[in-house]
Amino acid sequence: MSNPRPLHQFLCDTAALHPSHTAVVEPGRGLISYVALDELSDRLRDRLVAIGVRPGDRVGIYLRKSIDAVAAIYGILKAGAAYVPVDPDAPPARNAYIMHNCAVRAVVMERRLEDRFSTEFFALGELPPLLLLDGTGGGGPLARMLDEADAQRPAAVTKNAMSPPEDLAYILYTSGSTGKPKGVMLSHENAVSFVDWCSAVFEPQPDDRFSSHAPLHFDLSILDIHVALKHGATLVLIPEERGKDALHLARLISEERISIWYSAPSILSLMAQFGDLHSQDCSSLRLVLFAGEVFPVKHLRTLCSQLPEPRYFNLYGPTETNVCTYYEVVPPVSDERTSPYPIGKVCEHLRGKVVDEHNAPVKPGEEGELCITGSGVMQGYWSLPERSAESFLVDNDGTRWYRTGDIVVEAADGNHIYRGRRDRMVKRRGYRVELGEIEAGLYQHPLVKEVAVVAVPDAEAGVRISAFLSSKGTDKASLIELKRFCAERIPLYMIPDHFKWLDALPKTSTDKTDYQRLKELG
Structure with missing residues (x-):
């Protein structure tokens, strides 16, 4: 600096x-x-x-x-x-x-x-x-x-x-x-x-x-x-x-004269649907910033129609970089638009590149993994040197690029369009959720023989998480018991939306859990 x-x-x-x-x-x-x-x-x-x-x-x-x-x-x-x-x-x-x-x-x-x-x-x-x-x-x-x-x-x-x-x-x-x-x-x-x-x-x-x-x-x-x-x-x-009381949050903006709002899109979606924003004086609001997950276009359209005066910014980035790209959404959101807005251009204090599976840069318009370098990128993971090393792509000149794991396409105007994840991490209500951590928690249940957790897109919630389980015997835990069991081991935002017991989990030809089949069931 x-x-x-x-x-x-x-x-x-x-x-x-x-x-x-x-x-x-x-x-x-x-x-x-x-x-x-x-x-x-x-x-x-x-x-x-x-x-x-x-x-x-x-x-x-x-x-x-x-x-x-x-x-x-x-x-x-x-x-x-x-x-x-x-x-x-x-x-x-x-x-x-x-x-x-x-x-x-x-x-x-x-x-x-x-x-x-x-x-x-x-x-x-x-x-x-x-x-x-x-x-x-x-x-x-x-x-x-x-x-x-x-x-x-x-x-x-x-x-x-x-x-x-x-x-x-x-x-x-x-x-x-x-x-x-x-x-x-x-x-x-x-x-x-x-x-x-x-x-x-x-x-x-x-x-x-x-x-x-x-x-x-x-x-x-x-x-x-x-x-x-x-x-x-x-x-x-x-x-x-x-934090999830839409009416309370809308009143708070009015009563506290909030001028800069920042939250996950799921919270703004709640306010747009249930906050009765028309009845609140939100004239103090000049910036609405959102990050952490994809903002469903229909809810963003509703929000912008109710609050047309502020400037809106879509901020993107994992914890390892905080915000690394940004895009200004200019109201109104047209009725014809159905796809999410871009995650935008790389922040000025950082640099980005999009690479293929061989770590070679791809051309604009082609899909690849977004990698970020610069003063805002983390040092690494605490006491996990191997995981830290795996998370960086290192150039011949020693430049370290953090591999976000996000698949993007760089458009002709320099804005990046988010396509999805390359691993089993998802964003839920703005939080980063490793599906493997949910599985590890459920495997501790004495009745569980196998467990697999999948996430599928959901128009309302952004992502829906389902857990599929097979039992060691004939006894199966109830839904309430499973939710209580999870609450004692993982944060509330990671608890699956649905649980389903199967006789056996579907397998691929190499005898691995068939997650694609489970997504169809989820």
């Missing part, structure tokens, strides 16, 4: 420029100014250093989305560590695996989650220090935890770490094909180059109000949080429990 600076410097600079401006709002639970957020994160920085956190360490965040969680992000970064957010609603065993896998030095978490998490973690290794909050909301629980810790042993005031560009800023765990989630390592340079690109394209202003719909462990949150706070804008947090 021409001006290397750590990710947390954005908050520090903004707190100096706009100290009294509202940084983060939790509707109904409080708000915090920039100077107060900066000071609260400073206090957490000092406490983390006092318990032994050093530059290069990892610190877990096991909190509901809140002002407390945002302050935790910046406190961890200021200590020179990388933050590792997990889904508080995911199975404790999965979160314990993630925290143990990346060897967190400490965890900032809610006390209500301690018992089950500790039990699961003890089965893997020695429990790291836990900084326990009595809840979340408005920053109060984090402040009280720090007050109590300081009363017992004051933490010395330290300076912010000036993390070099190559140091890790955060690790986001995504679904893994082996049945275990894998950690995507993103550096300060990766994050800052993306934030700077967003600044250039979307031109945020201090009077903007950003929605924060994505959970912290989802890569969409990087834009929500860090772009907003770089520019002195206000970040409006949307709790996960209200």
Whole structure:
């Protein structure tokens, strides 16, 4: 980067420029100014250093989305560590695996989650220090935890770490094909180059109000949080429990005067169908950004007809690159259009190429795999050197291209058109889902002999996931039991829509599971 600076410097600079401006709002639970957020994160920085956190360490965040969680992000970064957010609603065993896998030095978490998490973690290794909050909301629980810790042993005031560009800023765990989630390592340079690109394209202003719909462990949150706070804008947090309530979200845009909205298309589709947007004052909305999955054209048409004034951008990219291509959709969406819009051109801070199965570049108009290089591309997967190596195509000059696994066609105008996946990963409600991880979870059921999971396109949901099972005997688990079993092992967004017991799974001539046949049944 021409001006290397750590990710947390954005908050520090903004707190100096706009100290009294509202940084983060939790509707109904409080708000915090920039100077107060900066000071609260400073206090957490000092406490983390006092318990032994050093530059290069990892610190877990096991909190509901809140002002407390945002302050935790910046406190961890200021200590020179990388933050590792997990889904508080995911199975404790999965979160314990993630925290143990990346060897967190400490965890900032809610006390209500301690018992089950500790039990699961003890089965893997020695429990790291836990900084326990009595809840979340408005920053109060984090402040009280720090007050109590300081009363017992004051933490010395330290300076912010000036993390070099190559140091890790955060690790986001995504679904893994082996049945275990894998950690995507993103550096300060990766994050800052993306934030700077967003600044250039979307031109945020201090009077903007950003929605924060994505959970912290989802890569969409990087834009929500860090772009907003770089520019002195206000970040409006949307709790996960209200994230699919179309009427609530539509009212929130109106009541909170949201000007920049960012979410998966499935959420915008819900609002278009059930949000009664015509009755809401959404005149403040100037940008609608969506990413994570294909936006069904009929729902995008409805949304644009109800909200014709904002600019619409289709943002595409895996967690490993954050956003790597973008396309502006200009309303109205014609009635004749039935195919999804392109995923667009490669972002200016990156470069892309489309290659065939032999890694040779293809001509425009031909299908191939999209590969991306540049300052926004991840370092690799945590503690998975072989998987990391497999994920990159390396040129003779040493240039590393991340293989997205997405099949695209580059049109004559330079825009890329998405065709599908080359592996068994799908996008569902914006989340990345490895079908192999669902299978690995279901194989743990005592009645299951074989299992195969397939995904097929669905006009309403984007993708429908079906699980086919054969049993070891005559007993078969009920639908309710299977869903409950899955909920204890995988995140809710990964649970199949349908379960079907078969006498035996269909096989190919080489005695492999016939997934194509199952797709016909699914």
